[in-house]
Amino acid sequence: xxxxxxxxxxxxxxxxxxxxxxxxxxxxxxxxxxxxxxxxxxxxxxxxxxxxxxxxxxxxxxxxxxxxxxxxxxxxxxxxxxxxxxxxxxxxxxxxxxxxxxxxxxxxxxxxxxxxxxxxxxxxxxxxxxxxxxxxxxxxxxxxxxxxxxxxxxxxxxxxxxxxxxxxxxxxxxxxxxxxxxxxxxxxxxxxxxxxxxxxxxxxxxxxxxxxxxxxxxxxxxxxxxxxxxxxxxxxxxxxxxxxxxxxxxxxxxxxxxxxxxxxxxxxxxxxxxxxxxxxxxxxxxxxxxxxxxxxxxxxxxxxxxxxxxxxxxxxxxxxxxxxxxxxxxxxxxxxxxxxxxxxxxxxxxxxxxxxxxxxxxxxxxxxxxxxxxxxxxxxxxxxxxxxxxxxxxxxxxxxxxxxxxxxxxxxxxxxxxxxxxxxxxxxxxxxxxxxxxxxxxxxxxxxxxxxxxxxxxxxxxxx
Numbered sequence: 001x002x003x004x005x006x007x008x009x010x011x012x013x014x015x016x017x018x019x020x021x022x023x024x025x026x027x028x029x030x031x032x033x034x035x036x037x038x039x040x041x042x043x044x045x046x047x048x049x050x051x052x053x054x055x056x057x058x059x060x061x062x063x064x065x066x067x068x069x070x071x072x073x074x075x076x077x078x079x080x081x082x083x084x085x086x087x088x089x090x091x092x093x094x095x096x097x098x099x100x101x102x103x104x105x106x107x108x109x110x111x112x113x114x115x116x117x118x119x120x121x122x123x124x125x126x127x128x129x130x131x132x133x134x135x136x137x138x139x140x141x142x143x144x145x146x147x148x149x150x151x152x153x154x155x156x157x158x159x160x161x162x163x164x165x166x167x168x169x170x171x172x173x174x175x176x177x178x179x180x181x182x183x184x185x186x187x188x189x190x191x192x193x194x195x196x197x198x199x200x201x202x203x204x205x206x207x208x209x210x211x212x213x214x215x216x217x218x219x220x221x222x223x224x225x226x227x228x229x230x231x232x233x234x235x236x237x238x239x240x241x242x243x244x245x246x247x248x249x250x251x252x253x254x255x256x257x258x259x260x261x262x263x264x265x266x267x268x269x270x271x272x273x274x275x276x277x278x279x280x281x282x283x284x285x286x287x288x289x290x291x292x293x294x295x296x297x298x299x300x301x302x303x304x305x306x307x308x309x310x311x312x313x314x315x316x317x318x319x320x321x322x323x324x325x326x327x328x329x330x331x332x333x334x335x336x337x338x339x340x341x342x343x344x345x346x347x348x349x350x351x352x353x354x355x356x357x358x359x360x361x362x363x364x365x366x367x368x369x370x371x372x373x374x375x376x377x378x379x380x381x382x383x384x385x386x387x388x389x390x391x392x393x394x395x396x397x398x399x400x401x402x403x404x405x406x407x408x409x410x411x412x413x414x415x416x417x418x419x420x421x422x423x424x425x426x427x428x429x430x431x432x433x434x435x436x437x438x439x440x441x442x443x444x445x446x447x448x449x450x451x452x453x454x455x456x457x458x459x460x461x462x463x464x
Contacts, residue, residue: 052178055171064179068168069311073319076138077165078158079172081179084151092152096124096144099154104140106340106347107158108132122146129161137161145176151184215289219269222280226425226440229275236260236298238272238323238427239305240446242459253459255323255442256298256307264298264307269457271428271442286310323444323454326424331358332450336460352453352460354422360431362418363389390415429455 058065062083071077082099097116104110108130115127125143132138139161145153155176159165241254255268257275265275286293292310298318299306305318326332333356339349351363366386386395392415416435423430429443441456452461 052174055175057178059182064182066175066178068171071165073317075160075165076132076136076158077160077168078156079175080156080158081176081183082154082156084147084153084183087146087150087152092122092144092146093118093124095152096142096154097126099144100126100128100142103142103154103156104128104130107140111137119143147180153180211289218283218289222276222283223270224274224276226271226274226428228273230257230259230272230277232273232426234260235272237305238268238325238444239318239320240323240444240454241318241320242446253454253457255444255454256318258298258305262297262299264296266294266296266307266310269442271425271440273426273428274440321446323427323446324448324450325427325444326429328424330424331356331422334450334462336453336455336462338458338460350458350460352455358421358423360420360422361390363387364418388415388418390419393417 054069056067056069058067064081066079066081068077087095093116097114100114110128110130112128117125117127119125123143123145125141127139127141129137129139139157139159141155141157143155143157145155147153157172159168236258239256239258241256242252254266257265257268257272259265265277265280268275281295284290284294294310296308296310298308299315301317306315307318308314309316332354334354336352336354337349338352340347347367349365351361353361353363355361364387367384384395387393414435417433417437420431420433422432424443425440427442427444428440430438430440432438443453443455445453446459452459454460
């Protein structure tokens with residue numbers, strides 16, 4: 001069976017009450033999962049130089065993720081290859097199951113019992129389904145892959161359950177080999193050193209330390225004082241595009257300013273009235289700092305807006321909703337929360353409480369570690385847990401390994417930085433902390449009932 005046959009045999013597996021359809025979906029997902037395993041294990045000799053155009057590649061500290069750039073809006077297909085660890089004669093089945101359950105905790109509760117399959121070369125695969133933050137049912141697979149030199153990989157696949165996304169399975173051999181080449185360049189056959197060199201040069205160009213310093217300086221320079229930035233009279237609307245990014249394990253927000261002159265500013269992170277438009281149009285353009293710039297054009301088509309994509313240069317429809325600014329003198333009474341994370345990045349959760357009397361409270365939690373999996377019997381595991389709320393700020397760091405153990409902790413019994421009073425401005429919130437700090441941040445409601453908001457660069461909502 002080839003990839004096209006697998007794709008053609010898929011049916012739409014959205015929620016259904018028809019038992020016959022449910023059973024057919026389960027059987028076809030098993031077929032896809034089994035085929036996925038065969039593809040991985042019989043393709044290790046694929047070369048790094050194969051064509052990866054059309055894929056967005058993101059390399060973190062302990063993972064490499066691949067997302068198709070031409071993915072249908074509203075659909076999900078995401079492959080993550082976690083950094084290899086040494087197997088060291090451990091049970092690969094237990095490692096695979098342990099990694100799957102650990103990673104899945106930050107994505108969502110499994111909808112059924114895990115399906116576990118053994119595969120060639122002492123590898124194992126576990127599969128399940130879960131619902132993301134939008135209520136979409138997704139197929140998830142974790143494959144434990146033992147490779148030469150005692151390396152052990154976890155390959156995670158998250159996918160919508162229909163044929164629009166399953167066609168990407170055909171690229172899995174190339175993606176997995178590409179990841180191995182990046183982790184272990186001396187173990188994978190390279191037919192084109194030139195391609196690898198070019199890729200590295202491009203990556204270094206856009207992700208160098210110097211570039212990041214310059215980027216931050218420009219971002220700071222276009223941030224002017226409140227009221228000296230964009231004029232609301234020149235703005236058509238503020239638009240909020242929201243989607244779930246499984247690479248970071250949370251909701252990602254992309255706000256746009258659509259100006260009446262048909263220009264559009266992308267990836268807004270500050271209140272619009274604090275954006276120096278003239279300076280931004282000079283500095284935030286495509287170049288060595290901004291790969292695609294931050295300015296484009298928009299148009300209206302019926303009831304929706306379209307912009308020229310900075311990635312493709314083509315018109316695309318803006319999804320999401322219109323931003324709703326808070327009103328001056330208005331207060332609300334909600335407890336907003338946001339959170340996310342994954343095995344590679346760690347986890348986080350923020351609470352932002354706005355009270356009817358005009359006061360606020362903040363509560364933040366972070367947990368980070370230095371390995372995607374493996375624990376102390378592979379390398380020393382360094383874990384940092386921090387918590388800051390109205391009572392205090394605490395940080396604990398622990399180190400666990402075969403021949404090492406211990407940690408440090410700190411605590412400050414003063415939570416005044418996390419409490420104070422608030423007021424709304426134009427698409428902004430002004431926070432006056434009890435420790436004396438006063439600042440304004442991007443803030444707007446993205447629902448008319450005000451049960452969800454965008455604060456700074458994250459989306460918060462009630463009931464979490």
